[in-house]
Amino acid sequence: MKTKLLYILGLIIIVGFMSFTFQEDRWTAPEGAKKLKNPVSSADKAESIKRGAKIFKTRCMICHGTTGKGDGIGGKALSPKPQNLVSKMVQSQTDGEIFWKVTNGRNDMIKWGPILTEEQRWDVVNYVRTLK
Structure with missing residues (x-):
């Protein structure tokens, strides 16, 4: 009976640890972030994407890779690894x-808020959308 109880307790601990580990890797923005609206109009989207591509190449590509798959040379030693921006998980956000x-x-991952302007950050978002 005691052995069975220890076995069950051990399984609960292992499953709990695994759940915590997987949850930790999933990066969730707060609920309020979901409601933020992209201020770039469809008429200005192409220019925004061009600007975003330039920013991505100079600021993000080192870790996220040339195609955004999280395989950049700078991200190799990071834990957790940079997100695959092409993935359904990212693109569905x-x-x-x-x-x-x-x-x-x-x-x-750098906190870009103090470094890039709000417009530049939206440009990056618009570029990330092209990585599908």
Whole structure:
């Protein structure tokens, strides 16, 4: 009976640890971020994407890679690894969630809010949308 109880307790601890580990890797923006609206009009989107591509190449590509798959040379030693921006998980997020993440950073990802203007951060969001 005691052995069975210890076995069950051990399984609960292992499953709990695994759940915590997987949740930790999933980066969730706060609810309010989902409601942020992209201020770039469809008429200005092409120019925004061009500007975003330039910013991505100079600021983001080192870790996220040339195609945004998270395989950049600068991200090789990072833990967690840079996000694959092409993935369904990233592309299914709202523009506001991506903007919030660019703005606030996490772990080794730079907090771009104090470095890039609001317009530049939206340009990056618009460029990330082209990485599908």
